[in-house]
Amino acid sequence: MTTCAALIVAAGRGQRFGGNLPKQYAPLRGEKLLRRTLRAFSGHPKIGQVVVAIHPDDAASFAEAAQGFVNVTSVHGGATRQESVRLGLEAIAKAAPDLVLIHDGARPMTSAALIDSVIGGLATAEGVLPVMPVIDTLKRVDGAGVVGETVSREQLVRAQTPQGFRFSAILKAHRTFAGEALTDDAAVLERAGHRVTTVPGDDANIKVTTMDDLARLSAALTETRIGQGFDVHKFGPGDAVMLCGLKVPHTQGLIGHSDADVALHAGTDAILGAIGAGDIGQHFPPTDPKWRGAASDKFLKHAHDLLLERGGTLVHLDFTIICERPKVGPYRAAMVAAVARILGVTEDRISVKATTTEGLGFTGRQEGIAAQAVATVKL
Ligand code: MG
Numbered sequence: 362m363t364t365c366a367a368l369i370v371a372a373g374r375g376q377r378f379g380g381n382l383p384k385q386y387a388p389l390r391g392e393k394l395l396r397r398t399l400r401a402f403s404g405h406p407k408i409g410q411v412v413v414a415i416h417p418d419d420a421a422s423f424a425e426a427a428q429g430f431v432n433v434t435s436v437h438g439g440a441t442r443q444e445s446v447r448l449g450l451e452a453i454a455k456a457a458p459d460l461v462l463i464h465d466g467a468r469p470m471t472s473a474a475l476i477d478s479v480i481g482g483l484a485t486a487e488g489v490l491p492v493m494p495v496i497d498t499l500k501r502v503d504g505a506g507v508v509g510e511t512v513s514r515e516q517l518v519r520a521q522t523p524q525g526f527r528f529s530a531i532l533k534a535h536r537t538f539a540g541e542a543l544t545d546d547a548a549v550l551e552r553a554g555h556r557v558t559t560v561p562g563d564d565a566n567i568k569v570t571t572m573d574d575l576a577r578l579s580a581a582l583t584e585t586r587i588g589q590g591f592d593v594h595k596f597g598p599g600d601a602v603m604l605c606g607l608k609v610p611h612t613q614g615l616i617g618h619s620d621a622d623v624a625l626h627a628g629t630d631a632i633l634g635a636i637g638a639g640d641i642g643q644h645f646p647p648t649d650p651k652w653r654g655a656a657s658d659k660f661l662k663h664a665h666d667l668l669l670e671r672g673g674t675l676v677h678l679d680f681t682i683i684c685e686r687p688k689v690g691p692y693r694a695a696m697v698a699a700v701a702r703i704l705g706v707t708e709d710r711i712s713v714k715a716t717t718t719e720g721l722g723f724t725g726r727q728e729g730i731a732a733q734a735v736a737t738v739k740l
Contacts, residue, residue, distance in 0.1 A: 363459045364456075365407050365459065365460040365462065365480060366410040366411070366461045367402040367462045367464060367523070368413075368446065368449040368450065368461055369399065369412070369413040369414070370414050370442060371385040371395055371398075371416075372415055373467075383416070385466040386426065389578060395426040395467075395469070397469035398468060400430070401472070410458065411430070411432055412449050413427070414446065423435050441542065443542065443549070444539070446546055447535040460483050460525060461525070462523035462524070462526075463525075467568055469578070470567060471522075472565070475491060478560045479523055481560070482525065482560045487527045487557065488550040488557035489525040489526075489559065491522070491562035492519060493521060520547065526550060530553070534549045534552065534553035537553060583739050586738050587635060587735060588631045588738070590641075592624075597614055597615065598614060600612070602615045603625075606661075619654065620654060622656075625660060627732040629663075629664045632664035632667075635736045636671055638664070644664075658703040661703055678710065678735075679735045680713045681716060682714070682715040682731075684715070685725060697711045
């Protein structure tokens with residue numbers, strides 16, 4: 362069985378990135394960028410050992426990024442990328458795997474399919490690199506930005522990582538050409554006279570170099586979630602019901618520990634559901650006297666605040682109120698406005714609908730009101 366190690370290069374200081382934080386340790390969707398990179402390699406079934414070349418100052422950040430990955434270890438890198446790779450290869454040399462993949466720590470989006478493809482290419486070559494076509498027209502410009510000539514794109518490709526190698530060949534090449542400032546590992550192997558072939562790269566496999574790259578990647582990783590909520594309250598003595606934060610005159614009231622706003626309770630559970638934060642009873646126990654007669658806008662706002670704390674936004678909140686009476690139609694616009702005001706969002710993000718159940722069931726018998734809500738959020 363062919364053995365394959367991965368060497369992740371993460372020793373750079375990220376001068377192009379700005380700030381003090383090396384880009385590989387920048388936060389991306391709640392975790393360090395490098396952690397996402399490590400997950401792609403550590404969890405791949407064809408990869409055994411993962412060695413990461415790090416800067417000595419980054420030991421604590423690395424430990425956090427690598428926590429829980431049992432096959433990941435680190436080695437101190439050198440002053441240049443090429444030197445860091447050589448030191449990483451020396452650290453792997455004892456295990457002497459058949460193959461090694463060398464990868465930029467700041468490329469967190471590498472797919473298992475791309476890793477498979479690079480490993481597959483090594484069946485017939487000493488080195489394999491994933492490449493992308495050059496789409497944009499290329500120009501040569503002088504220092505003043507004046508165009509000198511248009512460069513032909515023919516036969517030009519952009520090299521990505523992971524670059525794959527027969528381990529013994531790349532180790533020997535790095536030892537031989539140490540200190541020669543070659544731009545990537547394929548160049549080191551080419552220099553040694555070996556055949557390097559290509560496989561198609563992946564558009565998603567971007568290298569994070571600037572803050573803008575990080576922001577774009579973060580936006581691309583945004584996920585949409587849906588949560589739903591349902592609630593019922595029973596009619597009792599009274600002359601009005603609370604629905605969507607609005608007092609609606611009626612021949613009865615709704616019974617509940619709080620103000621019994623059945624719609625806002627469903628809305629609260631919908632938002633809590635979308636972020637996996639339990640339910641309204643957990644956050645506001647009906648046994649707690651604190652919430653006796655409480656206005657339910659507090660509950661809805663609390664759920665929305667939890668969403669915002671997680672970096673999310675409410676895309677849409679859609680209510681369906683189920684009852685024969687009172688008639689909801691005349692109050693619908695005011696209900697939308699009330700919910701929008703509670704949440705501090707525009708009214709186009711709120712929808713209130715109503716239906717009867719044609720006289721059937723408990724709502725049909727006018728024993729109470731039911732409400733459903735569906736929340737759409739971006740996280
Ligand atoms: Mg309730």
